[in-house]
Amino acid sequence: MSAAAASSHPAGTLVDKYGRRISYVRLSITDRCDFRCTYCMAEEMTFLPRDEVMSLEECLRVATVFVGLGVNKLRITGGEPLVRKDAMWLIERLGTLPGLDNLVLTTNGSQLDRFATPLRAAGVKRLNVSLDTLRTDRFKAITRIGDIKKVFSGIEAVRAAGFKRTKLNTVMMRGTNDDEFVDLVRYAVDNELDISFIEEMPLGEIHGRSNTYISSEETRDKLAEYFELIPSTESSGGPARYWRIPGSESRIGFISPHSHNFCDTCNRVRVTAKGELYPCLGQNDAANLMQVLRADNSEEGLRQAIVDSMGIKPLGHDFTQQMDSPQVVRFMSMTGG
Incomplete structure (x- = not known):
């Protein structure tokens, strides 16, 4: 990293070798989930033994060190994070970390009717809810075991708890849910939600994705037949590019x-x-923080391991060549959604 790139960021913040400041961490607290979404995991999953999963105290240590390095946005993910026993213990403590401006959570929505109010009280700023269809039968087919009624009631609980800018995440799959994109946007507008359409990613040993892949442009063109879409410069701090519909929030x-x-x-x-700290979703290189956590109680050792991991963050990834022959064989549920 050049001296100029380094000097363009505040001292003590986490910067990779290309001069990009790392301000956003996605922290998975479990690989387990109460759904089995077809694009995320195998139908018969083998989950990690408990002693190979970070304890909630270790998760807190990792998050605290990242915030000390200037990270101001932390997203809790899984699996389904709310199936982790005592997850609220961790979330409540994360909500009090000085310097953490944006504590957010991604969920499948199945547990929100129970947890919406406690999450709001703990300081969670926003929620992302994965929802790929509005149809009961199709939801069951995609998730294999999920109940869409629980998700709908969870979204109602989120609104009642006072959350704003709750976002639906919809994975685009040709032949599976591409006939519902207009209805999903209407549902989002009617319920004062944001929605992001996500291109399917080749993670895990799932083949044939080139047949189901849909580009953002194709979906945007389709939606433009029904809605006036105005480009927006807004950002939620992540990778989404946004459009607005006049008259709607x-x-x-x-x-x-x-x-x-x-x-x-x-x-x-x-x-x-x-x-495992993955600097890039599309690469297999990772730093083993668990080893450091359990061998060294000092925060300095953990801090140095995180700083050193920036050396393996690549300039970019290329998913296009991996659609039917994925190089990243871990499932999305293993990486953190």
Whole structure:
């Protein structure tokens, strides 16, 4: 990293070798989930033994060190994070970390009717809810075991708890849910939600994705037949590019890791439930934080391991060549959604 790149960021902040400041961490607290979404995991999953998963205290240590390095946005992920026993213990403590401006959580929505109010009280600023269909039968087919009624009631609980800018995340799959994109936008608008459409990513040993892949442009063109879409310069701090519909507060986002990857401005890293720090979603290189956590009680050792991991963060990824032959064989549920 050049001296000029380093000097363009505040001292003591986390910067990779290309001069990109890392301000956003996605922290998975479990690989387990109460759904089995077809694009995220195998039908018969083998989950990690408990002793190979970071304890909640270790998760807190990792998050605290990242915030000390200037990270101001932390997203709690899974699996489904709210199936982790005592997850609220961790979330409540994360909500009090000085310097953490944006504590957010990604969920499948199944537990929100129970946890919406406690999450709000703990300081969670926003929620992302994965929702790929509005149809009961199709939801069951995609998730294999999920109940869409629980998700709808969870979204109602979120609104009642006072959350704003709750966002739906919809993975675009040709032949599976591409006939519902207009209805999903209407549902988002009617319920004062944002929505992001996500290009399917080749993670895990799932083949044939080139047949189901849909680009952001194709979906945007389809939506433009029904809605006036106005480009927006707004950002939620992540990779989504947003459009507005006049007369609505809802934002329509597109996350395009294939057609318009966002590597040049990448500001994030992922930490898995087993303590692997992945500087890039599309690469296999990782730093083992678990080993450091359990061998060294000093925060300095953990801090140095995180700083050193910036040396393996690549300039970018290329998912296009991996659609039917994925190089990243870990499932999305293993990395953190």
